Amino acid sequence: MEIKMSDRFIRSRALFGDEAFEKLKNSRVAVFGLGGVGGYALEALARSGIGALDVIDPDDIDESNINRQLLALSSSVGQKKTQTAVKRLKEINPELIVSAHELFYSPESADAIDLKQFDAVADAIDFFPGKLELALRSRDAGVKLVSCMGTGKKTAPSLIRVSDISETSVCPLARKMRAELKKRGVNELTVIWSPEQPAPARDSVQSSDGKKFIPSGAVVPAVAGLYLADAIIKYLLSR
Template identity: 45%
Template sequence: MQNQFSRTQLLFGKPAIDTLKGSRVAIFGIGGVGGYVVEVLARSGVGELDLFDNDRVCLTNINRQLYALLSTVGQYKVDVAAERVNDINESCIVHKHQMFYLPQNADSIDLSEFDYVVDCIDTVTAKLELIKRCHALNIPLISCMGAGNKIDPTAFRICDINKTEMDPLAKVIRKKLRKLNIPKLKVVCSDEKPIKPIENDSVSCGPHPFCPDKDAGKYTGRKEIPASNAFVPAAAGLILGGEVVKDLIQKSHTMRI
């Protein structure tokens, strides 16, 4: 019988489809990169997804984020994402976590419930906390490094963080992981040297008609707003999602190839 995963089953086989259906994956951060991770997992038939994000859709997200449309500006991303996932696969169980993951609230999340964790967080402190906890629990994790200030979507690759070269975020994370005695971390990273963004004070997340005042600027915590485009974050997200799908199938020994 045909269903929305018939073409995927032709490639991987029914045992692999059953594996994905029985898997639970958490995605931390569902913005420019994470939104496309969710898309891949939903369209691949993953049976249970946990979405972590406290942002609302902002007008400046529309250039790159899957859930950002003129019609969704001001809505919480987890709400828009859950609706889209269920429109792809109504059997998928979606858990919405409207929160910023931080060391202060990390104890409220039981990471052992997940078969795989995807880190698309853009702050160092939160990334490290998630990496540290997944490492301690031996939970499979893949982490995205920097996708801003870049124009070459073909420069991304999957590697261990110790093999990264051009990524400033990876350099910071790598040094901190050494201090934590965490020897390796699977990442998606670009070999492209970041481009310095053009200075423009008008491109900020300050108060404006499209974002609630209480949300304005609270999540950036940056000295400068990173430049972005429609294709680089999407490429990173598609690579991340694909790797999770393949890892889940391989770990369960249901990969036919």
């Protein structure tokens, strides 16, 4: 059956309206981090008709990612997350403009990406110095950033919310981020977060190769990723 590109997003057009949908189609969004949160955010942005997406992640897909990451399958283990993402996105929308950056984002590598080229940025980085640097540079570039806080050790998806970082509580990552941003004169940042108390680990937090990890399931990161995409979409439509 022949699929017309006009049919691919016909329900989205009906939901948002032609003018609003064209805003999404003409937007360029960067997604930093393609793990449990970022993968679902990326998927929702692509399926919502965003016209250009940049994906930034340095990692290969690991077997341990399969429990919670959209890009992780038995067939994709060992592949670069960015390249797997590009293939998937092109299946969703062949007309989508996709740029892949195999980059570990940090204060040292941040110059490699000019944030001014984006209409919005989605942060799903789990490396704190990189997350903080992205917030500072987004502020300096005048680009809208939505940043996801911690989703590990959490089991209550209904508690996920979006707000300014000044309204957060309980979340250790949000607390640390808020303090560091305040030191640098940043008082506003839209974040995805949860007030849920982190659950204690019920078993080993060390993998077979001896590496420690933060326990995490499938649902909370996915919901946080969808909230992240939704916040980006709402911002783009509000401009």
